[in-house]
Amino acid sequence: MQAPGATTGGPQGLAxxxxxxxxxxRRHEEAAVAGLFLAPxxxxxxxxxxxxxxxxxxxxxxxxDGLSPRVWAGADNYRQLLxxxxxxxxxxxxxxxxxxxxPLLFGASLALALLxxxxxxxxxxxRTAYFGPVAISLVIMSILxxxxxxxxFGVLNYTLGLVGIGPQPWLSSVGQAxxxxxxxxxxxxxxxxxxxFLAGLQNIPEEYYEAARVDGAGAWRTFWSLTLPLLKPxxxxxxxxxxxxxxxxxxxxxxxxxxxxxxSTYVVVYYIYELAFRFMRLGYASxxxxxxxxxxxxxxxxxxxxxxxxxxx
Amino acid sequence: MAxxxxxxxxxxxxxxxxxxxxxxxxPSIGAEVALTFWRVGVPDRDxxxxxxxxxxxxxxxxxxxxxxxxxxxxxxxxxxxGFVTGAGPDIFWVxxxxxxxxxxxxxxxxxxxxxxxxxxxxLEPVTLSAVTVGGQVYSVPMEMDxxxxxxxxxxxxxxxxxxxxxxxxxxxxxxxxxxxxxxGVVVETDPGYFQNFLWYPWLWQAxxxxxxxxxxxxxxxxxxxxxALEFWGDLINKHKVAPASSKLxxxxxxxxxxxxxxxxxxxxxxxxxxxxxxxxxxxxxIPPGGQPVTVYGGWSTMVNAKSKHIxxxxxxxxxxxxxxxxxxxPWTTEIRSSVAARRSVRKLGERFYEQHADWMRLIESARPExxxxxxxxxxxxxxxxxxxxxxxxxxxxxxxxxxxIQAFLNAYAPKR
Numbered sequence: 019m020q021a022p023g024a025t026t027g028g029p030q031g032l033a034x035x036x037x038x039x040x041x042x043x044r045r046h047e048e049a050a051v052a053g054l055f056l057a058p059x060x061x062x063x064x065x066x067x068x069x070x071x072x073x074x075x076x077x078x079x080x081x082x083d084g085l086s087p088r089v090w091a092g093a094d095n096y097r098q099l100l101x102x103x104x105x106x107x108x109x110x111x112x113x114x115x116x117x118x119x120x121p122l123l124f125g126a127s128l129a130l131a132l133l134x135x136x137x138x139x140x141x142x143x144x145r146t147a148y149f150g151p152v153a154i155s156l157v158i159m160s161i162l163x164x165x166x167x168x169x170x171f172g173v174l175n176y177t178l179g180l181v182g183i184g185p186q187p188w189l190s191s192v193g194q195a196x197x198x199x200x201x202x203x204x205x206x207x208x209x210x211x212x213x214x215f216l217a218g219l220q221n222i223p224e225e226y227y228e229a230a231r232v233d234g235a236g237a238w239r240t241f242w243s244l245t246l247p248l249l250k251p252x253x254x255x256x257x258x259x260x261x262x263x264x265x266x267x268x269x270x271x272x273x274x275x276x277x278x279x280x281x282s283t284y285v286v287v288y289y290i291y292e293l294a295f296r297f298m299r300l301g302y303a304s305x306x307x308x309x310x311x312x313x314x315x316x317x318x319x320x321x322x323x324x325x326x327x328x329x330x331x
Numbered sequence: 332m333a334x335x336x337x338x339x340x341x342x343x344x345x346x347x348x349x350x351x352x353x354x355x356x357x358p359s360i361g362a363e364v365a366l367t368f369w370r371v372g373v374p375d376r377d378x379x380x381x382x383x384x385x386x387x388x389x390x391x392x393x394x395x396x397x398x399x400x401x402x403x404x405x406x407x408x409x410x411x412x413g414f415v416t417g418a419g420p421d422i423f424w425v426x427x428x429x430x431x432x433x434x435x436x437x438x439x440x441x442x443x444x445x446x447x448x449x450x451x452x453x454l455e456p457v458t459l460s461a462v463t464v465g466g467q468v469y470s471v472p473m474e475m476d477x478x479x480x481x482x483x484x485x486x487x488x489x490x491x492x493x494x495x496x497x498x499x500x501x502x503x504x505x506x507x508x509x510x511x512x513x514x515g516v517v518v519e520t521d522p523g524y525f526q527n528f529l530w531y532p533w534l535w536q537a538x539x540x541x542x543x544x545x546x547x548x549x550x551x552x553x554x555x556x557x558x559a560l561e562f563w564g565d566l567i568n569k570h571k572v573a574p575a576s577s578k579l580x581x582x583x584x585x586x587x588x589x590x591x592x593x594x595x596x597x598x599x600x601x602x603x604x605x606x607x608x609x610x611x612x613x614x615x616x617i618p619p620g621g622q623p624v625t626v627y628g629g630w631s632t633m634v635n636a637k638s639k640h641i642x643x644x645x646x647x648x649x650x651x652x653x654x655x656x657x658x659x660x661p662w663t664t665e666i667r668s669s670v671a672a673r674r675s676v677r678k679l680g681e682r683f684y685e686q687h688a689d690w691m692r693l694i695e696s697a698r699p700e701x702x703x704x705x706x707x708x709x710x711x712x713x714x715x716x717x718x719x720x721x722x723x724x725x726x727x728x729x730x731x732x733x734x735x736i737q738a739f740l741n742a743y744a745p746k747r
Contacts, residue, residue, distance in 0.1 A: 084415030085436045169576050170514070170587070190520065190576035192720050278522045279575070280720035281713070295411045297705050298436065 071311075078305035083298040095305035105306060107281070108289040109313075111196065115285060116264040118200040123260050124253075126208045131215035132241075145216075149209035156206065160273035163202050164189070189275055192282040199270050199283055207263075211256050218252030219245070254325045261321065262314055286310060364640050365395045366647065369410065369420040370630070372400020375603070379666050383658060387650060394643050396422075414438050414635070421638040422648050424630040425470060427700035428524035428708070430462070433633065434469050435704065435745045440636040441467040445645045450653045450673075458672040461699035462631055470631035473652040473659065474669040476594040477627045477693035478529060480516075480616065483583055483590075484609035494590075494613035498562055501590075501616040505572035508589035515572030517582050517591040518563055520719065522712045528628055528700050529592055530715055533559040535698065536621040541711060542703070547740060551711070552733035557725035558618065564718040564725070575720070584608040594628060595690045599668030612689035614696070627697040629669060670694055704743070710735040 043050045078095055080088040099105050134145050151159065166173050167188040175185040188198045222245065230240045246253075268287040271277060277284035277292075290310070294303035368384065377400045384398040399420070401409050407429055413419035414436075425433060433439045446468055451459065458472035480501075482494055490508060495501040505515025519526040534540070539555030542548065566573040574588075581597075582588035584605035592615065601610050614623050632648045634641070652659045656676050663671040664683040670691065671677050677684060684691050703711075714732035717723035 083436050084411070085438060164578070168578065170574060170579070187575055190574075190720075276522055278716060278720070279520070280716040282720070295408045297709075298411060298415075298432065300415070 074304040074307050077301055078308050080301045081299075082301040084300045085298070088301070091301060095302045096309070098302065099305055099309055104284075104289060105286075108284050108286040111282070111284055112265055112267070112286045115196060115200060115267055116261060118197060119203055119264045119267075120257070120260050122200060123204040123207055123211065123264075124257060126204055127211035127256070128215050128249075128253075130208055130212040131219055132245075134212070135216060135219045145213075148212055151206045151208070152210045154206070156269040157273055159206055160202070160270045164274050167198065190279055192280050195275055195279060195283045199267070199274070202270060203264075203267065207260075211260065214256055215249070215252060218249050222248045250325070254321070258318055258321050261317060265310070265314055265317075363393055363395050364643055365397060366421040366638070366640055366644055367397045367399060368422045368647070369399050369401055369406075369413075370424040371403045371406045373403075376662075376666055379662060383651065387647060394647075396647055414637075417637070419635055419637070421635050421640060421644040423633055423635070425633045426628055426630050427461070427528075427702040430470070430631075430633075430702040431464075431704045434464050437636060438633075439469040440634040440638070440641065440645070441469060442471065442634065442645065442648070443468045445649065446471075447649065447653070450649070453673045453675050455672050455674065457699060458629075458631075461702070470633040471648055471651075471653050472629070472631045472672040474629040474663050474667060474672055475627040475694060475697070475699075476596050476629050476669045477690055477697045478532065478592060478594045478615070478625050479690065479693050480613045481583055481591050481593055481597065482611040482613065483586075484611035486589055487611060494611065495616045496614075497616050498618045502566070502570050502572065505566070505590065506570060509572050513586060514574050514582065514588040515570075515590065516566065517577050517579065517588045518566060518573050519592070520567070520575060520577040522716050524708045524712075526715060527708055527711050528626060530559065530563065530711075531698075531701065532615050532625045533562060535624045535626075536615070536617045538622070541701065541707065542736060542740065546743070549733045549736035549740060551714075551736055552730050556714075556729040556733075560714060560718040560728055561725040562618075563715065567719055568722070581605070584610075595669055595687070595693075596667065598687060598690065599666060602668075612693075614693060623696045625693050625697045626700055627670075627694065628700045629672070704739075706739040707736055710739070 077088070079090065079092060081091040081094070082088040130148050134141055134148070138144075167175075169175060169185055169187050169190055172188075174188070179185065187194055189195050226244060226248070227240065230244050235243070266287055267285050268291065271283050271285055271288045272291070275283045277288050286306070287310075290303050290306045293299050293306060370380065377398075380400075381398055384396050388395055410419065410423060410429060410433075414433075419438070425439075430439075443466075450471075454472055455475070458475060459468065462468055462470045462472055480494065486508065487494065492504055492507060495504045501516065507515075509515040519529045531541070534556060537555040537558060539553055539559060540550045543550055563573075567575050579585070579587050581601070581604070583591050584601050598610060598612075601608055615625050617623055632651060632653075634644045634648050638644045652662065652673075656673070656679050659671060659673065659676045660679050663669050663676060664680045668687070670684070671680065710732040713735075714728040717728040717731075718725050
């Protein structure tokens with residue numbers, strides 16, 4: 019509108035810029051409004067999640083106790099990590115946790131969803147009841163379970179005693195501690211993934227089931243050939259999320275076992291936590307966090323490939 | 332240029348308004364200097380400390396001490412994260428578990444040049460040397476909690492049993508008093524520096540040690556270590572007189588155990604919460620050829636070297652329990668039930684200490700809790716946990732831990 023080369027200074031320039039921006043917005047109004055509403059959340063994520071992650075990546079190349087100046091260490095932290103027996107053993111323990119936790123949680127939440135999807139009496143009550151544990155803080159839940167599982171005087175051993183089963187050590191035994199933590203965690207989160215599966219189940223049109231019934235398919239056949247394949251996208255989502263979250267297990271360990279007894283529940287995030295706050299080795303801990311992130315990234319991509327390739331059909 | 336604001340423009344204005352509202356700017360409180368004071372919180376004790384803090388604030392205009400009790404389980408972590416983020420306290424209590432970490436990292440302010448001569452002379456020498464590193468004093472001692480074997484006096488009377496004097500007697504007595512509802516003895520099972528603290532005396536009794544006095548050599552790989560490790564392991568796994576989970580609350584007064592290794596601090600707590608309970612205290616049983624020795628713990632007051640108000644912080648640190656004995660006496664006697672580190676306070680509290688003569692006797696053979704760095708604590712923890720819960724033979728656990736300790740000591744070069 020103005021001749022090129024005309025002055026763009028001062029209030030005239032601002033007004034022109036504003037008009038141009040407004041024209042742009044008017045053309046993509048909906049997107050612009052959406053963007054503005056998303057802005058606070060994105061800003062929050064960027065500042066409180068994104069920036070610390072980038073900072074951790076940066077710090078992982080230094081030696082730092084958090085109080086003295088940072089000392090450049092290059093790839094030393096990563097080299098040390100590869101040779102660190104505690105790192106590998108904590109990964110191993112976390113791997114055991116994941117291998118037990120993922121199928122249990124996946125299976126249990128799917129089973130619950132199938133159960134409460136049917137038109138039974140009290141269905142709403144059960145849906146709420148199963149979701150209840152999700153609403154409790156993980157820390158509080160851990161404390162409560164600590165009391166229930168107390169070997170000498172806890173309610174669980176007492177109940178088992180009534181049916182003639184001797185008291186079990188649960189969290190104070192090297193063999194039982196990790197499976198016990200798996201069971202507690204699965205109990206807590208079952209309801210959450212049940213709700214997700216429920217949404218997926220309810221997206222399957224009733225006509226499909228009618229057709230299957232007409233064709234004479236039994237319950238198992240219906241589930242295997244109809245329900246499961248149609249749940250594939252939901253299943254993939256749930257599986258990946260459960261896997262990532264399982265690798266990040268921490269609260270229960272911190273509250274109940276502190277990695278014990280005898281390091282049998284010493285999971286990788288607990289190790290990173292101790293490295294950072296007990297041994298004050300923030301550079302090394304950051305390196306371990308980055309390594310964990312890369313590991314999870316690889317696993318997620320692998321899971322993605324597996325699903326898409328139709329290995330699960 | 333009046334035109335109706337389009338939808339997006341309204342949204343933008345709303346958004347800008349929300350962002351600008353932000354957290355209200357806190358008005359500065361005049362010229363008042365605010366200092367934070369952290370310690371491990373225990374409800375009864377918090378009240379007394381708060382009273383002292385209020386007293387200080389009232390008598391020192393222009394200064395405000397903000398007292399923050401922190402739960403024990405989170406104390407170490409909260410201190411670490413606090414200092415790292417620059418939000419650490421100005422004055423704080425430390426025990427041997429955190430002491431070295433804060434001295435090495437420069438968090439602890441050397442207090443030598445502020446230390447009043449009178450206080451130096453009044454303190455029990457061992458308490459002063461326990462907080463002195465390289466000739467510098469890093470905190471103000473106040474108390475000593477000796478560790479002994481507590482037992483249910485009434486139960487022992489009923490069963491006609493005497494407190495055990497040797498390791499073998501301990502097993503025997505524990506066996507005799509164990510029932511399905513009651514353990515014989517409780518030893519600490521949760522990993523950490525508290526477990527180590529309670530285990531060291533059993534190592535020391537037979538002449539063992541973790542590291543050399545000059546902190547250069549690991550002495551952990553020795554038969555005495557093996558004996559001490561396996562004794563605890565046997566109590567739990569072989570003789571089955573001790574529980575594998577020591578998370579029981581006040582086991583002895585609650586009738587859940589006949590004996591427990593624990594410190595003097597329970598005396599005050601039990602007198603208050605279990606008035607019917609008769610607390611018996613005995614020295615820790617010794618092995619054949621062993622010497623009676625125990626450990627004592629306790630907190631001391633440290634000042635943050637990076638505090639913005641060093642002078643005020645130091646002033647409060649000494650005022651709290653380093654000056655008027657009248658402030659210290661109720662704390663160490665009634666409330667905390669520990670042995671005062673200051674001789675003048677002990678004299679003032681003569682009557683209390685006479686009533687707790689059994690605990691006082693333990694002080695004579697008590698060594699201060701070692702202030703090992705976390706890496707050494709961790710190695711010892713691994714050894715104890717392995718023998719207690721993995722069935723690892725004591726010799727192997729001791730050897731592995733000793734290697735780790737030696738490797739650490741070789742590289743240990745504190746910045747002092």
